[in-house]
Amino acid sequence: MRIAYPLLWARPSRAACQEQTINTVAALARGGADITLIAPQGRGDPDLSADDLRRWFDVRGDFALVQRPSRWAGERLLLSLLWLRQVFEDPEVRNADCLYSRIPAMLAMGARSPRPFATDHYRAWPDELPALRPLFRRTARHPSCLGLILHSHYAAESYRRSDVPDTKLLVAHNGVDPERMRAVPARDAARAALGLPMKRPIAVYAGRVNARKGLDQLLALADLRPSWLFLLVGAEDRQALARARPNVRLVPWQAPAALPPYLGAGDVLLVPAASAPLRRHRTTVLPIKIFAYLAAARPILAPRAPDTAELLADGDTALLVEPDRPEEAAAGLDRLLADPALAARLAAGAAARATGLSWDARAARIAEFLEARLATPQASQ
Secondary structure, three states: EEEEOOOOOOOOOOOOOHHHHHHHHHEEEEEEOEEEEEEEEEOOOOOOOHHHHHHOOOOOOOOOEEEEOOOOOOOOHHHHHHHHHHOOOOOOHOOOEEEEEEOOOOHHHHHHHHOOEEEOOOOOOHHHHHHHHHHHHHHHOOOOEEEEEEEOOOHHHHHHHHOOOHHHHEEEOOOOHHHHOOOOOOOOHHHHHOOOOOOOOOEEOOOOOOOOHHHHHHHHHHEEEEEOEEEEEEEOOOOHHOOOOOOEEEEOOOOOOOOOOHHHOEEEEEOOOHHHHHHOOOOOOOOHHHHHHHHHOOOEEEEEEOHHHHHHHHHHHEEEOOOOHHHHHHHHHHHHOOOHHHHHHHHHHHHHHHHHOHHHHHHHHHHHHHHHHHHHHHHHO
């Protein structure tokens, strides 16, 4: 299967969307797909190769990369619409079996695609933009649309409520590299390697550190439990730096291969117990960090939320608390520290749930879906 995969960006970064894209693409290539990334290159943008991306994201997979001179790099709607117009004329697209991307504008422009197309999304766009539901439905039902690949059942349900046929919806959870996560060291070994205190309880958060990710709830929790050390891995936000507490240690972003010791060092791994990331900002749906948390086999403290409920079950794979109630989250930390049996049970449950949540497993599901849809492109019309 020949796949053309256009990117919106011209420079690799630490954004989770880029990490998700390249890990998916690399896994599809490992599974046998002939896949080519198409990147816009504006004035001043670097010359990139597929090897550059493999090194930056620390992935294996024989995918290709071509750069096209363009002024349209970026995620703003107008830029992405203009870039898609250019992409549709690209020979890599016209010679491919299908066009696959995670460009939201495909939900509007897909009917103009010269090849069958599929889109990869994490947000529940029909719920966020109800006025556009007829457009999303019309695009999804178009004969050229192979389907929508969603990262969660939470997002998929929003398209079902908009009358997108089930046959055109695939939920393919994100994943981790199991080999890398098998390198998560034991707690004391991890702390020794990182120079962390051996006896102090440590809670770890790994991900972007900003208001949209629930920073306020993390800091409120740190205020309530000064005896704990809160390790925030991925700190790049100046506001976070300005508001740090004495018991909060900010660690710069870590390359994927360097992250396992930080996860191993924690008594508890934290998902901020905040409602804003999903309810207000809508930019966090089943965050990618959860897959690494599960595979790290450590107790997880997280909020009750409709998206994460797909993977985090209270008392089984995590200890869940009500969002926006830091006192309840603090009590959860106390409970996990005082009850080693509970902590061990949650860690074992997390590890068991991580089974099968790999990038290769995700790619296999996507490839099977695309091949089946290519064989019957109008089956659900």
